[in-house]
Amino acid sequence: MLHVLFLFSLILTSTHVLAQDFCVANLKGVQTPSGYSCKMESKVTIKDFVFTGLxxxxxxxxxxxxxxxxxxxxxxxxxxxxxxxxxxxxxxxGGVVPMHTHPAATELLYVEHGHITAGFISSSANTVFLQTLKKGDIMVFPQGLFHFQINFGKRPSLAIVNFNSPNPGLQILDFALFANDLPSDLVEKTTFLDDAQVKKLKGVLGGSG
Incomplete structure (x- = not known):
């Protein structure tokens, strides 16, 4: 009986320790892979839980x-x-979100209005999954896979996107290749593009080298 009571006490203690309602980010602190440190609860306000920018x-x-x-x-x-x-x-x-990846999150896209052609590429067989989405449609893009969105229509399109991480990360392939100082000859070797193409894309996207 004592063993049961002791175990029950440990469970209650552990639950109490883990039962933290929230950990509002202290943005003045250092961000780590596990997130930001918590702001002091006495300094937390309703503004920390509301975002109006969307x-x-x-x-x-x-x-x-x-x-x-x-x-x-x-x-x-x-x-x-x-x-x-x-x-x-x-x-x-004519708008496009170029081929990109979110290293830390899966993406769920909901089309609010307009038409959006979207797709992603699997890592195992480079299989392309492609669909033109309309109002009310939802599409999921698995974590870490290259994907894109394009508006081929004549009207603006709007989508709301959700991620299963507070900081999903972003790397756009074109900018990773052509918007920095990676030497052109290395880009050419790794992409099979010729020098003229690489120099043109670096000029468009602000790269050098």
């Missing part, structure tokens, strides 16, 4: 004619440690 249309007057408005932990401290985040995706006609 109601504002993004500026799509750029080279990709697209805008992503993130509601990640850096903009929305209340998400810290909760394993979730969101973003707004605006695509003008």
């Amino acid at each position: 109601g504002v249309e993004g500026n799509t007057t750029n080279i990709i004619k697209a805008a992503v408005t993130p509601a990640f932990v850096g903009q929305f401290p209340g998400l810290n440690g909760l394993g979730i985040s969101a973003a707004r995706l605006d695509l003008a006609p």
Whole structure:
């Protein structure tokens, strides 16, 4: 009987220790792979749990004619440690989110209006999964896989995106290759592009070398 009571006491103690309602990010602290440290609870306010930026249309007057408005932990401290985040995706006609990956999260995209052609590529057999989505459609992009979104329509498109991480990470393939100082000859060797193509893309995206 004593053993049972002792075990029950340990369970209650462990549950109490783990039962923390939230850990609002202290954005002035250092971010680690496990997230930010917690803001003092006495300094937490309702503003930490509300984000209004997704109601504002993004500026799509750029080279990709697209805008992503993130509601990640850096903009929305209340998400810290909760394993979730969101973003707004605006695509003008002809807009594109180039091939990219989120190393830390799976993505779930919901089309609010317009049409969005989206796809991802599997890592095992390089199989392409492609679909044109309409209002009300949802598509999932598995964690770490290259994927993209394009608006081939004549009207703007809007999607709301959710991630199973407060900080999903982002790497856009084109920018990784052509928007830095990686020497052109190395880019050519690893992509099978010729020198003229590489130099042109570096010029467009601001790379050098």
